Amino acid sequence: xxxxxxxxxxxxxxxxxxxxxxxxxxxxxxxxxxxxxxxxxxxxxxxxxxxxxxxxxxxxxxxxxxxxxxxxxxxxxxxxxxxxxxxxx
Amino acid sequence: xxxxxxxxxxxxxxxxxxxxxxxxxxxxxxxxxxxxxxxxxxxxxxxxxxxxxxxxxxxxxxxxxxxxxxxxxxxxxxxxxxxxxxxxxxxxxxxxxxxxxxxxxxxxxxxxxxxxxxxxxxxxxxxxxxxxxxxxxxxxxxxxxxxxxxxxxxxxxxxxxxxxxxxxxxxxxxxxxxxxxxxxxxxxxxxxxxxxxxxxxxxxxxxxxxxxxxxxxxxxxxxxxxxxxxxxxxxxxxxxxxxxxxxxxxxxxxxxxxxxxxxxxxxxxxxxxxxxxxxxxxxxxxxxxxxxxxxxxxxxxxxxxxxxxxxxxxxxxxxxxxxxxxxxxxxxxxxxxxxxxxxxxxxxxxxxxxxxxxxxx
Numbered sequence: 001x002x003x004x005x006x007x008x009x010x011x012x013x014x015x016x017x018x019x020x021x022x023x024x025x026x027x028x029x030x031x032x033x034x035x036x037x038x039x040x041x042x043x044x045x046x047x048x049x050x051x052x053x054x055x056x057x058x059x060x061x062x063x064x065x066x067x068x069x070x071x072x073x074x075x076x077x078x079x080x081x082x083x084x085x086x087x088x089x
Numbered sequence: 090x091x092x093x094x095x096x097x098x099x100x101x102x103x104x105x106x107x108x109x110x111x112x113x114x115x116x117x118x119x120x121x122x123x124x125x126x127x128x129x130x131x132x133x134x135x136x137x138x139x140x141x142x143x144x145x146x147x148x149x150x151x152x153x154x155x156x157x158x159x160x161x162x163x164x165x166x167x168x169x170x171x172x173x174x175x176x177x178x179x180x181x182x183x184x185x186x187x188x189x190x191x192x193x194x195x196x197x198x199x200x201x202x203x204x205x206x207x208x209x210x211x212x213x214x215x216x217x218x219x220x221x222x223x224x225x226x227x228x229x230x231x232x233x234x235x236x237x238x239x240x241x242x243x244x245x246x247x248x249x250x251x252x253x254x255x256x257x258x259x260x261x262x263x264x265x266x267x268x269x270x271x272x273x274x275x276x277x278x279x280x281x282x283x284x285x286x287x288x289x290x291x292x293x294x295x296x297x298x299x300x301x302x303x304x305x306x307x308x309x310x311x312x313x314x315x316x317x318x319x320x321x322x323x324x325x326x327x328x329x330x331x332x333x334x335x336x337x338x339x340x341x342x343x344x345x346x347x348x349x350x351x352x353x354x355x356x357x358x359x360x361x362x363x364x365x366x367x368x369x370x371x372x373x374x375x376x377x378x379x380x381x382x383x384x385x386x387x388x389x390x391x392x393x394x395x396x397x398x399x400x401x402x403x404x405x406x407x408x409x410x411x412x413x414x415x416x417x418x419x420x421x422x423x424x425x426x427x428x429x430x431x432x433x434x435x436x437x438x439x440x441x442x443x444x445x446x447x448x449x450x
Contacts, residue, residue, distance in 0.1 A: 043143040
């Protein structure tokens, strides 16, 4: 099972604890998280299911390449980090 | 119902209440988060957030209950034959929320130009597809050179919830008389100075900064346009320019008196790229004769080295027609109890203000 961890910046808006989920791709792993926590989806993905422009997802220290279809493969031991990319002031 | 003024800023929502004749901040909400739109119907308040990282969100509070997040308006899956659509099919920002004249009905105007309707008090939203799928919608231009057009104004006829006017930056005034089932662009008589000569007068080329309608005389509609002030006496079909506006004709905001069809307020500024008050003085322009003449109101407003700009939704009037609120990009907030003759500022240094709104009954 891969582990998906979310930025603590989300805590102000909704609960986003680490989740252990099954899936072959980043998209499948996130979909499994959102199934349990549907309100979280809109914070991470846009209306078409792509990563929000100012959200970053890393697998084992590397940013995912496919930010639109989220097809990057993941392994069962991977840690997936979802956090905010720098913006604003 | 308690008197309330809601002030949406780049760093939170501020709730003001009258206290011994002075308006003061009674509560703060969403501190640190950008607020892009507010609607307060009685004790029910809707607040739209424009989170830099996490997108546009919608929250509702009923009475003394805690804020509850609602599902934000969302676009349907983008079909393959829309691949060449110049605008994203994803909510950018909720720019305005209006009551729809029926129990539970709300309209939300957004960037990138989607109009959404809720019939259950904001619990769920549907994109108005007839407007979104108009072929002309793809010609809508972005706001201020940006990528996304925006619906800044949604006017509902108080006597007929099916009669809707939508103001778009930049794409003119759109009308529906059947509750949004069909739409047409209606604004004749405007001109857009910055367009090429052959396009200046095209209805779709008009940069509608903000529309306001006289509630008691809904045929009267005022427009602060990018390059001037216009008035319509036939529900937005035909417009004539108001040239008497002083000290300048550029601006973003307009407020219409709820009962007097000849009274409206504007906040003039230096136009286009500079966008600052004339001569460093914040003033409000008021007409009481349908635009033939204007009073320039400045009592209580900063008159020295002031560079406050007032955005589209940052000038509000209440149901009495006497009380106004004005919020600026510098965080200036002023309230008038006498139709704008004099203004007073609450004790506060606020973040940049995007929207001010009185609670309605």
